Amino acid sequence: LTGATSLLYDGNPGFPDMDVVWKFAEKSKMTIFGTSAAYLSTCMNSRMEPGRDYDLTRLREVGSTGSPLSPEGFRWVYDKVNHDVLLGSVSGGTDPCSAFVGCCPILPVKAGELQCRCLGVNAQAFDPQGNILTDQVGELVITDPMPSMPLYLWNDTADKRYQESYFDMYPGNWRHGDWVKFTPEGGGIILGRSDSTINRFGVRMGSSEIYAAVEELPEVADSLVIGYTVNKEDYHMPLFVVLAPGLSLDAILKQKINQKIRNALSPRHVPDEIYAIDEVPTTLNGKKLEVPVKKVLSGIPLEDAVNLDSMSNPQAMDYFVALAEKDRYNML
Template structure:
């Protein structure tokens, strides 16, 4: 297959230098000549020591103690990266910019906006580091935050990391039980929390939630309260964030060297079928992985402005703040992306001259359905890349970005996971963008499509696997001393091979298409299809606001059920068109046995559709075994499915 067989939406400018070509030139000077991206990728996954050693050298990673070698053991799980090396993530995040260079731009939905230079950020981190140390925090302790995407969260995280303490955060819109389910597992010693937050035009008081959470964490030595709404809110037996900063103003900025795999942060699985798993990543693995992704794949550096719409409860926050590693200005937005309208984030891009605009595929779809034309109304001339993740971006989403945002804008549809805190199928500034495709497998990511027997597939849909170790794979799961939970999560299907749980097709060009979760795949008459393709068709119909498709094959008589959330129409209005479009766009086998209208689709706290839990409920599994209600954004949305199961 050639480039002309699929529609080409964007091609790199051969006259423009970028991070990836600069890296190739640097390698060439050292005897590694790679004429194109594909040859570089092949080397990156075949010579792991050579590639990751080059990444560390190219970015001048600051090791306090040198590594004995790059990779002592490559087995999965249990690879040993840079044994003997010590470093600190926070040191790398704060070393690039000059004191007067812009580090952070903050924008809240109610209009509050301010910025921090690297000098000011370093001073605040130093002060809060001293405050944490005065509370007895040291390497190995845990510091947690119930915090929005704001500079205070960033300062607290970097201060904790600078001490070698381990950070974990949740967004303040999480319920008390959901937060406690996460934080109690790791026995934190300091809890940083906001007194309130704003969302969708309303203010919310967090203090009752803070009280409830801290009452369940006996390990706490202190709770630090941020008066985030600046309304004088207080809480008994808490310390004031602003007073702690003032008390320790002028403290020296120091960094505690820690081993390469020392826990940097704890992220969490969705927790839809039990307590969320605590996924631990190390300082060194994240430094190397994020330097590679942001500087090479993202082509970000000093002078750029990097934005991704996220909360502190999603791994994209951790990815966003790592923009500091490459000296770029990070843009933090806190609020609703749809208040007062879906144009809010495009206006933000204009106001702050955003270079790299990251969002989710559902947001792009919403903009498409609303008929937005951002480039007509906002000055987006600074914009170079639009990134999308969280779900597969439909071909229509690609087209909308190209037409409504800009034909010269690179579309970086990427796929990865909380598990590795990165994207491993991504974009590159020296790779074209083809309609509906992710441009490349990321450097160092040995991504393949496997069949059920463990054979690699070419240009066919299979299980997404990673066949070689990566430095940002989890160091361990929290409270998993023998590693059994980690092995069960990723290595139970193909021993020694990471199975991610998505369907993927890798094209002969090296690009890829993601088809959705492999554990919720539709299998009708032997034809397998990802749910994302189904949603693409269903949600393109006017009046269908959201949908969920469940294939009950193997658990009941094998119905295909499509649940739809309707807006301004009735099921009778749209069902004939839905059936027609699914038959012509997918196949007759993929026309549902039944369509069912519901008020809402159950979603996790991070917004993912609960396909597998609903499938279990319909199979008769007790709801409390099928899903943890506290892991859901809208647990009441389960009710119609419970009623259907009882029938």
């Protein structure tokens, strides 16, 4: 853009502490701050108040992407960062190299909601039969071509993986693999990956609502929940938590986590087991890798479950590989 200067931070945004990027924002006097929902959520869960500790009065916009930003995350930005900014949550895809649903400076900001479809994007929510839904949760589908959509994938013989990934469910329409709800006003609410949906006792539930409940607890810094089938019959739903520094996962804390989930959601959402982990596996832009973890725990080899080069912390998968091997040994 004419007259604009790009500011890039090269390094770990959590080293030496979570303040490093906010210090950068103050020092550079930036007006637009683009980050990830994971980073904002981590700052929120760490009880940070950047607007109090740093001069962020020049900020006009905060952009968030990578994963859905919770309503609590929206409120934290306005309460603890700057009350007079445009908070723009954006959702798109790596393969299409573009955003689908995003922000608009002339529309109201609603907590947990993306303001509108991006220009030129015919994004819809489809039911299983391919009917358009409004104010109901459905598959995020792009019904018209976009200039940035890929025509093929590298090393994909006869376009097999390309077709299976995006066009199998709704021929001729790009199914992205996210749950979305479009409001009557045109806003969008992203509810997580549809291919990682948890189906507990016949009830389908999104992982984002479990994260919102669990990560409200001060003892929990981050979390990951998945559901998968064991022995082709039994459905297993474990919860993995990253605890605040200095804490350990004992029976009392497990009970507190389960009670929080039961009260905020329902008894059906309570996990079968809770495990403490060092870190949640994420993509380079901070998105939780639910599907690869699900594949590994289901017995799929690591190299077939995830591209480690696309991860910000590939070593985080080691825990789940070891857990899968342990589970297979116990079943012998």
